[in-house]
Amino acid sequence: AGWFGLFNGKDLSGWMTFDPGAWSVGGSGELSGRGPRSYLFSPGIYRNFIQGAGARAIGVGFPGEVNLAWDANNLRPAIIWQGDFIDASKHWVGRGSGFQGPAGINTLSLPSGLSLAILDDADAPWPGTGGRGPDTRFKGYLLDDSRFPSFRYIFHGIEVTDYYEPFEAGDAFVLRRTLTLKGKPAKGLTYRAAVGENLQIVEPGGKFRIGDLTVTLTVSRDPKFKLRQGREITVPLDLTEGMLTVKQVYDW
Secondary structure, eight states, X not given: OOOOOSOOSSSOTTOBOSXXXXXXXXXXXOEEEOSTTOOOBOOEEEEEEETTTEEEEEEEEETTTEEEEEETTTTEEEEEEESOOBOGGGGGSTTOXXXXXXXXXXXXXXXXXXSEEEOSSTTSOOOOOOSOSTTEEEEEEEEOTTOOEEEEEEETTEEEEEEEEEEEETTEEEEEEEEEEESSOOTTEEEEEEEOTTOEEEETTTXXXXXXXXXXXXXXXXXXXXXXXXXXXXXXXXXXXXXXXXXXXXXX
């Protein structure tokens, strides 16, 4: 994969910190920090067999000790957790066989199956198919300047970009997902935001709670959230304008 620079000698591109004001770059390109919270963080990427995310898992360790494992087989966020990222020692020994689980705490499994579906009607069962059918194709991922990944795939001719970033909420970091869709309108196109028993509506405008997880959802065009069978939150997606954005915050 080659080498990449950790510091560009100019600014904090590719890094995050609790207090940007605690860091400065000198005239000669030297980086210095001060204060009790003068820490810098950079995300890590780990592609391998991850327990709960399948054989084509892509793990991301974000600044702020929030972590994600994305399932490239089923084109979905599979698990999120806090604390330490992952202990990859199992994959460094011998042939590196087996699945490695998260190294941190507060691990949550997210809904299985695709986040998107084409439904015949709003109450139709969510399809159980994965992400390797004739109408879906994984196109890899791109890293932005902060080295946060955007996962890219095709769904029924629609270009989908699935981007994640941490941000500070109070005294902790939470994870924000931005799903961008580009393409022609598709009848029955639906996004599934959450699944779980005893799902509670905190705010009708798009805030829900499932156990220890609070989900906040915003849609760029005409959101109409639906609680299905008391355990699923879905929203139809209107691509009339050719592009749509869904933002979802995971707080746990």
